[in-house]
Amino acid sequence: MNRFDLIALDLDDTLLRSDLTIGDEDREALIRAEERGILLVLATGRGPEGMRRFWQVLGMDRRPGWAIGYNGALVVRTDTGEELIRHELTSDVARLVVEICHTQDFAVQTYRDGQIKVSRENDWTHHDSYLTGLPNVVVSDAELVQPAPVKLVIPGDPARLPDLKLKIVKKLGEQADVVISKPYFLEVLPPGVNKGRSLERLCGILGIERHRVMALGDAMNDAEMLEWAGFGVAMANSVPAIKSLAQAVTERDHDHGGVAEALHRWVLT
Numbered sequence: 001m002n003r004f005d006l007i008a009l010d011l012d013d014t015l016l017r018s019d020l021t022i023g024d025e026d027r028e029a030l031i032r033a034e035e036r037g038i039l040l041v042l043a044t045g046r047g048p049e050g051m052r053r054f055w056q057v058l059g060m061d062r063r064p065g066w067a068i069g070y071n072g073a074l075v076v077r078t079d080t081g082e083e084l085i086r087h088e089l090t091s092d093v094a095r096l097v098v099e100i101c102h103t104q105d106f107a108v109q110t111y112r113d114g115q116i117k118v119s120r121e122n123d124w125t126h127h128d129s130y131l132t133g134l135p136n137v138v139v140s141d142a143e144l145v146q147p148a149p150v151k152l153v154i155p156g157d158p159a160r161l162p163d164l165k166l167k168i169v170k171k172l173g174e175q176a177d178v179v180i181s182k183p184y185f186l187e188v189l190p191p192g193v194n195k196g197r198s199l200e201r202l203c204g205i206l207g208i209e210r211h212r213v214m215a216l217g218d219a220m221n222d223a224e225m226l227e228w229a230g231f232g233v234a235m236a237n238s239v240p241a242i243k244s245l246a247q248a249v250t251e252r253d254h255d256h257g258g259v260a261e262a263l264h265r266w267v268l269t
Contacts, residue, residue: 005208008041010217017255029260043068043195045181047111050132071221072198073150087190093175094145097152097188106156110149124155124184151189158183181221196224233262
């Protein structure tokens with residue numbers, strides 16, 4: 001009998017290797033889990049356009065599966081494209097974020113129409129284009145905030161982003177959630193939105209109990225997901241805080257079959 005009914009896993013630096021591919025060992029282990037009737041959920045800061053090619057590699061476009069995108073702001077079904085959950089920032093909140101970023105000399109970006117809409121380009125916006133496979137398109141402030149974005153991302157110097165985060169939190173209060181997803185990406189999300197909250201809601205809709213869920217991740221935007229899941233696993237390459245809150249840590253990292261290791265140890269035995 002399966003210990004788990006659902007496995008939720010982050011993409012970048014968890015399932016994806018440094019070259020942005022899924023290793024054969026990881027892919028085969030996930031497919032074996034699906035063959036046992038376990039549902040897969042990809043959970044990432046990317047939008048659907050930035051993760052579609054990965055769920056296709058796993059065959060999730062041909063059978064039921066789910067993708068949590070934009071760090072919880074969007075949930076879609078991978079085989080039909082059905083949109084189950086969607087949250088957005090208000091345009092007023094988005095406008096405030098853009099104003100703060102301009103005064104602090106930061107670029108701002110959002111994702112729409114298969115593009116990364118950016119206020120201006122820099123090394124980190126180019127890196128996001130590499131990660132997602134989406135092109136950068138420079139747009140006006142008005143185009144960043146209308147229609148209301150699902151999230152805003154501030155790509156910038158890792159040494160300066162923590163201070164910017166404090167400024168945005170002080171200004172917005174409870175009007176948005178602010179998280180550093182990668183050292184060079186600060187994300188502003190609708191209030192109460194995170195991977196864990198959307199995973200909880202999805203499992204409620206699907207009738208899957210918390211103790212039957214396994215989650216894998218590596219970074220701070222995975223924290224709520226790992227805490228909510230019945231069994232949270234941190235990758236060997238995870239930041240220390242994620243290792244501390246997880247119930248288990250893999251010995252192998254994302255470049256060396258860490259996901260496969262986790263599945264063989266705790267799922268496929």
